[in-house]
Amino acid sequence: MVHCNKRGSEALLGDCSHIFKYEQGGAAHLGGVLLSTLRNKPDGTFDLKEMESRIRGFDIHEPVTNLVAVENTHNYCGGKVLPMTWLDELADLCKKHSIPIHMDGARLFNACEYLGEKPSNVVKHCASVSVCFSKGLCAPAGSALAGSYHFIEQARRLRRMLGGAMRQVGVLAAPALVALDEIVPLLGFDHKRAFRLAKVIEGLFLDSFAVDVENLHTNIVLVRISENSPLTSEVVLQRLMEVCQSETMNDCKTENNDGVIVRGTHFNDKTLRFILHHDITDEDLWLAIMKITYVFKELDKNKQAAKKNQII
CATH class of the missing domain: 3.90.1150.10 (Aspartate Aminotransferase, domain 1)
Structure with missing residues (x-):
């Protein structure tokens, strides 16, 4: 909702992605965002030529493509890790069309372990990334959203509107810190x-x-x-x-x-x-x-x- 802040915005993402398959169409229901799918390959990627051909907004009759979302690791494809070269190529295309990339990184640290890369390098092309501390990191609950200062300011406003604020968030932050320090390695x-x-x-x-x-x-x-x-x-x-x-x-x-x-x-x-x-x-x-x-x-x-x- 931060990236697609005008009603009628469109987000491109894989047809096997968690955002599309398992969130009850929440992007459309709550944010007025059209989720348009690209066929996921077995490795969790999708065809970049097809993606570029699907970018819209040049015609007054079309929605405006304002976001591309990827998932790393890719849950439905069996924990697949997106290749770094593919992410580089995706970033070049998105930069060409001034479209930000969001990474659903619920299991980002598993991807980093497989690649032998730092998280900062894996997400270097992304305008935002979400991570989960309970999927594989053993925290009882908790996720986090990362982005620029301005992005997080807007996200906090939307979170408040959606009822997601929590004054006692320290009880989630504490085990999340343990997860990062002790479980990730x-x-x-x-x-x-x-x-x-x-x-x-x-x-x-x-x-x-x-x-x-x-x-x-x-x-x-x-x-x-x-x-x-x-x-x-x-x-x-x-x-x-x-x-x-x-x-x-x-x-x-x-x-x-x-x-x-x-x-x-x-x-x-x-x-x-x-x-x-x-x-x-x-x-x-x-x-x-x-x-x-x-x-x-x-x-x-x-x-x-x-x-x-x-x-x-």
Whole structure:
């Protein structure tokens, strides 16, 4: 709403971006901003030639394109990190047309860990950037918006209008500082654990489940269910949260003989997501791997048996 401060303004962004998919059209509902989407590629980028061709405002009948928004890391694409060269090219185009860039950097520090770059370098072309302290940084809550002095002045006014002001914000700032000082340096361990989980799932060689290990960038593991399988992500996630006696008999349990449950996120009917973070230890990961291995093999075996019966 700061960047698109005239009603009828347009923002260009990816069709799989969080702002477009998961915010109930809030930009239009609250700010009168038209969100126009560009097709996201698997790496979280979009075609820059298409973007330039979609810039509007030269005709009196058109909305005015006042913003381009990117997401880094890209959640729906599996924690992908936007290439620095692509961001440079995007910045050149936006500068040419005098359009600011906003970065949804909810997981910005994961992107920096992967790239080996400082946050200031990753966001150097952006007029504004948002970061989240609870996604992977282990703070209980809290996000922040960064921009120029004038930008933040205007953002504070809009926040007040939307009811977002908080006098007791120090209770959020304190754990956010801990997150920056103590958790950010450890993000690499989350990435390694995610890679370990992905490699195990890949190594099961099951027909029903697949992971793109080669293109795994950060702490998000997307598991794809084969299109010809009757399984859905909701069925798989429900089974991962159940404990049956046969699991504990096969050592899928804790030291206290408790059953293991694994929670994930439903992305679509054929995709589920696992996220690794600081509170998931190596021991937790091992238990999760045992549970996932057991359940995936069970479901894949059941699918194969059903298929065989159908043929008979």
